[in-house]
Amino acid sequence: MTRRAGLWLWRWRRNPLRRTSDLVEAWILLVAWVLAVVGGVLAGVVTAGALQRAADRVRAESRPVSAVVTQDAAHGSVRPAGGALGWGTVRWTDADGSARTGRTRVPVSATPGAHVTVWTNGRGVLIPPPASSADIAFQTALGGLWAGTTTVGVVIGGAKLARARLDRRRFARWDEEWARADTPWGWKTG
Incomplete structure (x- = not known):
């Protein structure tokens, strides 16, 4: 065994200076x-898997539907919401043949009668477009990394708290031992 390995493993070896608290700390x-x-x-993999399954479920339930813009920006139905999209009122025919209307984001340049593609869920409710494969991959990787890092932080934080408690106990015992050692000599060190 090298000297360096011996320094790291001193708590595990039998040693007259090793205290029980040293062994507990090693464990x-x-x-x-x-x-x-x-x-x-494990936390990272499970979280990434759960996020991937949720994104896959959303993509499976999303349906692109052709819709017609019913009012233009002059009537207040399309308001810029940042970028090239704004809120507009559209009309579309659902899978069961019923006509529906609703508000969703459409290009700001869309005029009444313009055809746009909107997304609905399985119940015919307008939803935002599903995330792209690249966005999903980024979100699942980031979510897994966050969960893994949080788990590591909680575990290491708990270990630090346990070690701090052991240190307080060791310091209290050292104080007791010094108090006993000082008494026979007739003076106090502290």
Whole structure:
């Protein structure tokens, strides 16, 4: 065993200077590192998978429908909402043949009678267009990274709290031992 490895593993070896709290601390650190690595990866993978399934479900329920703009911007039905899209009133025919109207984002340049593509869910309600594959991949990766990082942070934070409690206990014991050692000599060190 190299000297460097021996420094890292001193809490595990039998040693007259090793206290029980040192061994407890070693176990806390070992468990924390294992939980941080395994838990972080697992949380990231599970979260990314859940986000991917939710996005796939939304994409499966979304249907593009051809619609007609019914009012122009002069009547207040289309208001710029930033960029090239604004809110407009459109009319479309649902899958069951019923005529529907609703408000959705349409190009600002759309005039009454212009044909636009809108998105509906399985119940004929207007929804925003589904995210692209690249957006979904980015969101799932970011969500998985966030979940994994949060898990690691919680585990390491818990280990630090446990170590701080052990340190407080060790300091209290050292104070007691110094108080006992000082008494026979007849003076106090502190």
